[in-house]
Amino acid sequence: MQRIGVFVCWCGSNIxxxxxxxxxxxxxxxxxxxxFSANYQYMCSQAGQDLIKDAIKEHNLTGxxxxxxxxxxxxATFRKTAAAAGLNPYMVEIANIREQCSWVHKDxxxxxxxAIILGKAAVAKVNLNTPLVPGESPVTKRALVIGGGIAGxxxxxxxxxxxxxxxxxxxxxxxxxxxxxLDKTFPTLDCAACILTPKMVDVGQHExxxxxxxxxxxxxxxxVGNFDVTIKKKARYVKEELCTGCGDCVSKCPMxxxxxxxxxxxxxxxxxxxxxxxxxxxxxxxxxxxxxxLKNGKCGVCAKFCQAGAIDYTQKDELIEEKYGAIxxxxxxxxxxxxxxxxxxxxxxxxxxxxxxxERLTNAAGPTAGKLLRPSDGKHPEKIVFxxxxxxxxxxxxxxxxxxxxxxxxxxxxxHAMLTRDKYPDTDVTVFYIDVRTPGKNFDEFYRxxxxxxxxxxxxxxxxxVSPEGDxxxxxxxxxxxxxxxxxxxxxxxxxxxxxxxxxxxPLATMxxxxxxxxxxxxxxxxxxxxxxxxxxxxxxxxxxxxPKDIPETVSQAGAAASxxxxxxxxxxxxxxxxxxxxNEMMCNGCSSxxxxxxxxAITYEDKEFRMPDRxxxxxxxxxxxxxxxxxxxxxxxxCPSGAMDLKGFANxxxxxxxDAICK
Amino acid sequence: xxKITRDVLVExxxxxxxNGTVANVLxxxxxxxxxxxxxxxxxxxxxxxxNFVWNDFCxxxxxxxLVQKTRKLEGKILVFLKPCDTYSFNQLLTExxxxxxxxxxxxxxxxxxxxxxxxxxxxxxxISKIVCGEMIEVSTVYSDEVIKIDAKDxxxxxxxxxxxxKHVAYDELLGEEGDVIDSNRFDEVAKLEAMTxxxxxxxxxxxxxxxxxxxxxxxxxxxxTCENCVFNNPNSGVENKAAANxxxxxxFHIIRAFHVAGRCTDxxxxxxxxxxxxxxxxxxxxxxxxxxxxxxxxxxGAEVGSRAPLVNYTTEDVEPCDVFEGGxx
Numbered sequence: 001m002q003r004i005g006v007f008v009c010w011c012g013s014n015i016x017x018x019x020x021x022x023x024x025x026x027x028x029x030x031x032x033x034x035x036f037s038a039n040y041q042y043m044c045s046q047a048g049q050d051l052i053k054d055a056i057k058e059h060n061l062t063g064x065x066x067x068x069x070x071x072x073x074x075x076a077t078f079r080k081t082a083a084a085a086g087l088n089p090y091m092v093e094i095a096n097i098r099e100q101c102s103w104v105h106k107d108x109x110x111x112x113x114x115a116i117i118l119g120k121a122a123v124a125k126v127n128l129n130t131p132l133v134p135g136e137s138p139v140t141k142r143a144l145v146i147g148g149g150i151a152g153x154x155x156x157x158x159x160x161x162x163x164x165x166x167x168x169x170x171x172x173x174x175x176x177x178x179x180x181x182l183d184k185t186f187p188t189l190d191c192a193a194c195i196l197t198p199k200m201v202d203v204g205q206h207e208x209x210x211x212x213x214x215x216x217x218x219x220x221x222x223x224v225g226n227f228d229v230t231i232k233k234k235a236r237y238v239k240e241e242l243c244t245g246c247g248d249c250v251s252k253c254p255m256x257x258x259x260x261x262x263x264x265x266x267x268x269x270x271x272x273x274x275x276x277x278x279x280x281x282x283x284x285x286x287x288x289x290x291x292x293x294l295k296n297g298k299c300g301v302c303a304k305f306c307q308a309g310a311i312d313y314t315q316k317d318e319l320i321e322e323k324y325g326a327i328x329x330x331x332x333x334x335x336x337x338x339x340x341x342x343x344x345x346x347x348x349x350x351x352x353x354x355x356x357x358x359e360r361l362t363n364a365a366g367p368t369a370g371k372l373l374r375p376s377d378g379k380h381p382e383k384i385v386f387x388x389x390x391x392x393x394x395x396x397x398x399x400x401x402x403x404x405x406x407x408x409x410x411x412x413x414x415x416h417a418m419l420t421r422d423k424y425p426d427t428d429v430t431v432f433y434i435d436v437r438t439p440g441k442n443f444d445e446f447y448r449x450x451x452x453x454x455x456x457x458x459x460x461x462x463x464x465x466v467s468p469e470g471d472x473x474x475x476x477x478x479x480x481x482x483x484x485x486x487x488x489x490x491x492x493x494x495x496x497x498x499x500x501x502x503x504x505x506x507p508l509a510t511m512x513x514x515x516x517x518x519x520x521x522x523x524x525x526x527x528x529x530x531x532x533x534x535x536x537x538x539x540x541x542x543x544x545x546x547x548p549k550d551i552p553e554t555v556s557q558a559g560a561a562a563s564x565x566x567x568x569x570x571x572x573x574x575x576x577x578x579x580x581x582x583x584n585e586m587m588c589n590g591c592s593s594x595x596x597x598x599x600x601x602a603i604t605y606e607d608k609e610f611r612m613p614d615r616x617x618x619x620x621x622x623x624x625x626x627x628x629x630x631x632x633x634x635x636x637x638x639x640c641p642s643g644a645m646d647l648k649g650f651a652n653x654x655x656x657x658x659x660d661a662i663c664k
Numbered sequence: 665x666x667k668i669t670r671d672v673l674v675e676x677x678x679x680x681x682x683n684g685t686v687a688n689v690l691x692x693x694x695x696x697x698x699x700x701x702x703x704x705x706x707x708x709x710x711x712x713x714x715n716f717v718w719n720d721f722c723x724x725x726x727x728x729x730l731v732q733k734t735r736k737l738e739g740k741i742l743v744f745l746k747p748c749d750t751y752s753f754n755q756l757l758t759e760x761x762x763x764x765x766x767x768x769x770x771x772x773x774x775x776x777x778x779x780x781x782x783x784x785x786x787x788x789x790x791i792s793k794i795v796c797g798e799m800i801e802v803s804t805v806y807s808d809e810v811i812k813i814d815a816k817d818x819x820x821x822x823x824x825x826x827x828x829x830k831h832v833a834y835d836e837l838l839g840e841e842g843d844v845i846d847s848n849r850f851d852e853v854a855k856l857e858a859m860t861x862x863x864x865x866x867x868x869x870x871x872x873x874x875x876x877x878x879x880x881x882x883x884x885x886x887x888x889t890c891e892n893c894v895f896n897n898p899n900s901g902v903e904n905k906a907a908a909n910x911x912x913x914x915x916f917h918i919i920r921a922f923h924v925a926g927r928c929t930d931x932x933x934x935x936x937x938x939x940x941x942x943x944x945x946x947x948x949x950x951x952x953x954x955x956x957x958x959x960x961x962x963x964x965g966a967e968v969g970s971r972a973p974l975v976n977y978t979t980e981d982v983e984p985c986d987v988f989e990g991g992x993x
Contacts, residue, residue, distance in 0.1 A: 589891045591759035597975050605760075618735060620891075621760050639975050641923060642890040 002127050005036040005061040006119065007052055009043035009068035011098055016041075018102040018111040024067060027116045031123045035059055044074050049081040056085035063091040063126040067119050069098040088131030090578060090649055095122035117662055124661035128654045132578035137628040139225040140325040141569050144169065146217055146508065147330035149177020150551060151543025151558045153199050155328050158562030160208035164569045167322065168203065169212045169231055171504065174279035176200055177332055181262065181356065183363040183370075185551055186415045187446035193365070197278040204280040213281055216504070218319060220327070220511040221601050223629050224538030225574045227324045235315040237286035237294065238272075242310035245282030249302035249311065250274060258290045260367075263360045266375060267367035272302050276365060284310075326538050326565040327512065329522055330558070331505045333544040335497035336391045340400040344387065344495055349468040350376040352493045355386075355409065358416055362423075372424060374492055377471065381427065381491035384420060385475045386413050387463045388433040391498035402498045402519060407548035409496035410437045414450040416494065421454040430457040430488060432477050440550070459486070466493050499548055513599055514539045522546050532561040540564050579649035580630035581637060583623040587644035590621030594636035594645050602629035603636065665775050665798055665815040668839040670718040673744060676770060676838060677716065678709050680742050686768050687739025690729055692722045698794040699780040703729060705737065718744075719796040720815060723777040725933050727752035728886040734762040741767050746774040747842060748826070750833045751929035751965030752886035757833075758968050759927070761889050771831035773839030776815075776823035781941070783818050787811045822932030822945065825849035832966055849930070850953045852946060868914070874940040875913045881934040881944050887924035894919075921947035926955065926972035929965040958982045 008025040010016035021039045029037040036059045040048045043066060055061060064087070066078045071094040079089035097115040105111040143159050145152045148170030156166045168175060179185075180200075182192035203209050212231055219230040255271035262275045271290040274282060284302075292299040293313055303311035335354050338346035346352045351374050353361070364370035374381050388409055394401030410433070417429045436458065438444040450456045461478040468474075472489040479486050501520045509516045514534040515523045522541050525533040532541050542561040543554040568574075583594070585608060595603045603623050610618045623645070625636075636645040637652065646652055677689045693704035694715045701721045706712045726743050730753075733741055745753055750771060757764055783802060784791065790805040800818070802811045827849055829842020856864055882888050882895065894900050895916065921928075921944075930952055934944040955962060959973035959981065973981075 587890065587892050589759070589761065589889060591761065591889075593759070593975055596971055641927070642892070643894060644891075 002033045002062045002129075003035045003060055004031075004033040004123060004126050005052070005055045005059060005064045006031075006034055006038070006123065007043055007048075007055075007064060007066045007068075008037070008039040008097075008115075008119070009048070009066065010039065010041045011069060011102075012041065015068070015098050015102045015115075018105055018108060019097055019115045020108060020112040021067075021115075023112050024097070024115045024119060028065070028067075028119045028123060031120055033063075033127050034123060036061065043068050044077055049077070052078070052081050053085040056082065056087050061087065063087075063093070063129055065093050065095055065119060065122040065126055067095040067097045067115060067122070070094075070096045070100075088133075090132035091126065091129050093122040093126045093129065095119045120661040120664070121658040124657040125654045128651065128657055129649070132648055134578040135576040135627050136573045137223075137225055137576055139569060139571055139574055140227070140323045141165070142167070142322075142324050143326045143328060143565050143569060144217075144227070144229055144322070144324040145328045145330055145542070147177070147332055147502075147543070147545070148172070148175030148203075148211065148213070149330060149332045149543065150179040150196060150199075151332065151545075151554045152177070152328070152330035153196075153203050154555050154558035155330060155540075155542045155562045155565070156209050157199065157202055157206065158559050159328075159565050159569075160206050162562075162566045163208070164566065165208050165210075167210045167212060167231075167324070169215050169217055171214070171216050172275065173214045173236065173273075173283070173285040174275045174281070175203060175211060175213065176276075176278075176280070178356075179551060180276065180278075181264075181359060181363075183359050183366075184415060184419060186411045187440070187442045189415070189419075193278060200278065200280040211281060212320070213283075214285060215320075217508060217511065222323075223600060223631065225325045225568070225571075226628070227327055227538065229322055229324055229327070231320045231322060233318040233320060235288070235317050236283070237288070237291070237311065237313055237315045238284045239310045239312050239315075240281060240283050242308045243283040243306075244308050244310075245274060245279075245284070246307075247274060247284075248305045248307065249284050252301050252305045254299065254301060255290050255292060258287055263367045264354075264357050266357060266360060286311075286313075326540060326568050328540045328542050328561050328565060329505075329508065329512070329514070329534070329545050330542040330561075331502045331508060331545040333499040333548065334502055336402070336500050338390070338495060338497060341390060341495070343465050344390065344463070344493065345466040345468055345473065346495065349466075349473060349493075350374075351381075351468075351473055351491065352466060352495065354495050354497045355412055355416065356497075358494045359412075362416070362419060372420065372427075379491075380424065383428045383488065383490045384417075384430070384492045384494065385463070385473075385488055385490040386417060386429070386431040386494045386496065388413055388431065388496045389462070389498075390495040392496075393434060402500065404498075404519060404548070405437065406496075406498045407437070408499070408550045411440070411443060411446070411550065413494075413496050414438075414447045414456075417456040418446075418450040418454045421450075421456060428457075430459060430490075432459050432461055432463050434460070434462065440552070461486075466490075499544065501545055505545055512536060512539050532557055532564055538568065576628055577632055578627075579632040579647060580627045581625045581632065581634070581645055581647050582627075583625060583640075584644045584646065585622045587642050588622040588640075589642055589644070590623065591641060592623075593639045593641060594623055597635040597639040599633065599635065600629050600631055602626045602631075665720050665778075665796060665800075666718065667775055668718075668773055670716070672838055673718045673770075673772065674712055674716050676836075677706070677712050677742060680768065681707075681709060681712070685740065686742040688733070688737050688741045689716075690726045690733065690741055690743040692717045692724065692744075697791065699783070699791070705733065705741075718772070720776075720778040720800070721780065721794075721796075722746075723820060723933075723936055725749040725752055725884075725886060725931050727756055728884070728889065730762045730767055731756065731889050734766040742770060743767055744770050744772050745831065745834060746772055747829050747831050748774075748822075748929075748931050750831045751828070751963065752931050753833050753965070754968050755927060755929050755965035756886060756889070758965070758970065759889070769834045769836075771834035771837040771839075771841075773829070773837075773842065776819045776826060778815055778818045778823075779820040783813060786813055786818070820932070820936060821943075822930075822935065825851075827930065827963075833968070849949060852943075853950050853953050856946060856950065871942045872913050872917055874942055875917065876940060877913065877916065878939060880937045880939065881917075882920060884933045884937045885920075885924065886929070886931060886933070887927045888920070917942075917944060917947060921951060924948060925951040926962075926974040927964055928952065929963070958987055 006028045008021045025037045025039040082092045083089045095118040142165040145156045145168045148168045159166045215233045218232040221228040253270035253272045259265040260269040272286045288294045360366040391401030392406040438447045461480045463477040465476045475488040514536045524531045525535045540561040542558045680686045689706040692701045699721045703724045787802040793803040795801040799812045825847045827847045828844045928948040
């Protein structure tokens with residue numbers, strides 16, 4: 001029989017305001033096994049914890065129930081308290097009489113009655129608790145960063161500089177991500193390439209960093225400290241270790257009409273290509289969809305001209321298995337498709353472009369060599385209209401766009417407008433906006449400079465329609481401050497398209513069992529206090545995969561994620577969770593139901609010899625749980641048809657006892 | 665009525681036994697009465713030739729016997745499987761309940777089995793002899809007259825709504841392969857669903873109150889293969905052979921139906937062996953029908969290793985609220 005102590009917390013007036021804590025302590029005193037019961041203002045305070053410790057020693061308690069806030073808040077606290085008094089920490093149960101009781105009830109008698117019931121359930125459970133001892137697992141001292149944009153680059157550099165090995169998996173042929181496509185960066189107007197490419201080079205040359213470019217994560221198994229990851233290295237038909245990046249193959253390739261994704265399809269590249277001059281790794285890649293040699297065996301020019309002998313048309317996708325202790329997701333974002341926004345005539349006119357396309361049009365390495373020219377006729381646009389919030393801040397019922405604010409558009413639109421006016425002062429620039437949001441260091445000053453120094457027309461109001469007429473684009477909009485309708489015959493319309501998480505994020509989240517919100521942004525373990533950790537242990541978040549972010553914010557989050565990874569990799573051993581599943585081998589019939597539902601691959605089978613009553617032996621297949629892999633989710637316990645699977649700390653009989661106590 | 669004759673099966677069994685392919689034959693043995701056929705293990709030629717039976721009363725599904733027999737018997741076992749039996753066979757393989765290497769499965773085409781109770785209802789008690797055929801000839805001790813009954817009129821309930829004449833597993837097939845049948849087996853469930861909750865409760869109360877807790881349904885069920893059954897556990901409070909109270913008799917069958925949900929192949933053995941003629945298969949069939957409508961059609965045992973909808977997750981799965989509404993119609 002257990003000797004149980006009950007400790008009822010007031011939480012100031014948080015609980016005591018709605019629950020008669022004295023009555024709760026009194027009522028629980030007569031529950032089976034309870035030998036001590038007390039109440040106190042703040043049980044989590046030092047004095048409250050001392051009360052618990054003293055009671056454990058004085059009354060030889062074998063288990064305690066703390067009626068307080070959610071176990072997510074203070075279960076760890078009270079477990080430590082119990083351990084300090086010599087009690088096994090898993091002999092502690094929390095009855096949540098705050099979030100699940102006082103906060104949801106107004107009426108004192110109702111709240112008190114429910115608090116007593118919740119307390120009884122916890123007592124019933126402690127009566128069946130057994131001391132548990134957590135196991136330990138080793139830590140693989142290597143991190144995986146998924147995504148090689150600025151977020152992934154910064155995280156990888158910070159981890160590697162701390163002395164740990166890092167692998168970057170990037171699905172494109174080069175790292176660099178979206179930042180490599182940008183022209184200048186707000187609010188200081190540094191050239192994006194000038195500040196990014198040195199970091200890319202650092203990554204490429206860092207002895208602790210390996211880059212798997214043109215690669216994707218294929219499968220993830222394991223758990224914090226011990227992930228087994230399969231990486232698919234897509235065939236690029238060029239031997240990376242031989243290619244010098246000289247570019248001879250590119251200049252000789254006869255297949256010239258391949259849309260250049262780096263310039264968002266605004267010009268063409270070859271079938272064999274290096275995305276841009278500063279690519280890391282600087283290795284050519286053959287686009288199998290366009291290469292004549294790969295498609296019909298007729299060509300082979302690149303192989304003929306490659307002095308390094310790096311071309312290999314027979315290359316196959318390669319699967320690489322690697323172990324990691326931590327995984328950082330840095331999958332980034334993409335502008336949303338403009339297909340649903342017919343009113344802006346994006347698909348009707350070449351001169352309606354997105355902001356990222358505008359970025360390429362003004363970039364010296366872009367399709368126009370940095371001259372701002374209209375895509376349709378190559379003429380200099382004299383009137384430019386910028387439309388903000390295209391697909392951002394939409395109604396929930398509007399299926400076209402996103403409900404959230406994409407956060408970066410106000411600033412880059414101000415940047416575009418300012419740069420245009422700076423380079424081409426004769427250009428008339430108008431920006432339509434809902435609100436201008438500039439919360440950031442030197443951000444509002446930047447926007448005000450665009451308006452005040454550079455004479456950009458900011459008009460509050462949304463554009464209703466853009467219609468191509470001749471070589472003009474007729475922009476119909478409302479000016480809600482002047483309360484009038486406006487028509488502008490623009491030469492170029494730039495849409496600040498909302499951003500969304502990369503499409504690869506959702507399947508990756510499934511592989512990682514990491515959670516996502518409805519917009520496919522990864523969710524953090526705690527929105528305020530654990531912003532760079534995913535709720536899945538060992539998985540960390542960096543950059544726009546967690547929510548829209550600008551570069552400074554991305555870099556700081558990348559550093560934060562790196563510091564969390566370093567903290568993890570610095571440990572030699574991780575203490576596991578003892579609340580894991582185990583199989584009763586006398587009941588298990590080896591049917592594999594548990595194995596099929598286990599999300600962590602924690603269950604295997606073995607043929608075990610059993611001695612039968614008649615002294616014969618019988619070999620039976622039984623399930624075995626790997627406690628280091630098991631996360632204690634309990635799927636197997638409900639899937640097991642024989643009731644052989646049970647969860648330590650949440651045993652079937654404990655849960656039934658709780659239900660019985662509630663229903664009594 | 666069976667197209668394939670006993671002689672073909674006997675010849676197959678004897679030849680496999682004699683050439684050493686198998687050491688045991690799981691088949692149907694003559695019982696005390698002509699309709700009283702018993703599952704049995706044969707190991708010698710003379711015994712097979714004298715006592716092996718294949719006729720319209722061979723309803724027993726041997727799949728479950730393989731769990732124990734493959735553990736205990738030396739050498740390979742020949743098992744005869746009717747099309748419906750092969751689904752149970754596959755389901756047990758999915759659950760790793762026996763070693764496939766130890767079994768030689770011979771599929772036997774089946775024209776449907778007959779129900780002795782239906783024959784007795786026509787011919788009366790005191791049956792002394794039955795000769796199977798298109799027309800079943802029944803003699804009784806009370807009369808010299810031979811009563812002739814069309815076999816099609818006295819088919820077992822499960823055979824009237826046969827779901828498949830196709831064997832989904834075998835090493836060798838005797839007779840012709842059939843097809844999966846677009847059967848009307850869910851009509852009976854629809855009838856129950858059309859009742860008001862009170863009517864339905866009354867129906868089940870009447871049926872389940874007949875239960876004597878003989879456990880035959882559990883013992884025969886190929887999905888019931890736990891090493892230890894909860895209903896054998898003295899601590900469960902529900903291990904009694906006699907139903908202690910109405911709760912127990914209801915819960916026994918409903919718990920069992922929940923337990924086999926998603927794994928039940930609808931072989932119909934539970935209803936066949938019930939000495940009280942409780943239509944137990946309807947509970948299981950209701951589950952199958954619901955799962956089909958919520959998760960898309962799924963036939964347990966159609967293939968080895970398939971994932972039943974209740975232990976699978978896809979993003980297309982129905983939301984719990986839809987299931988709730990579906991159940992609340």
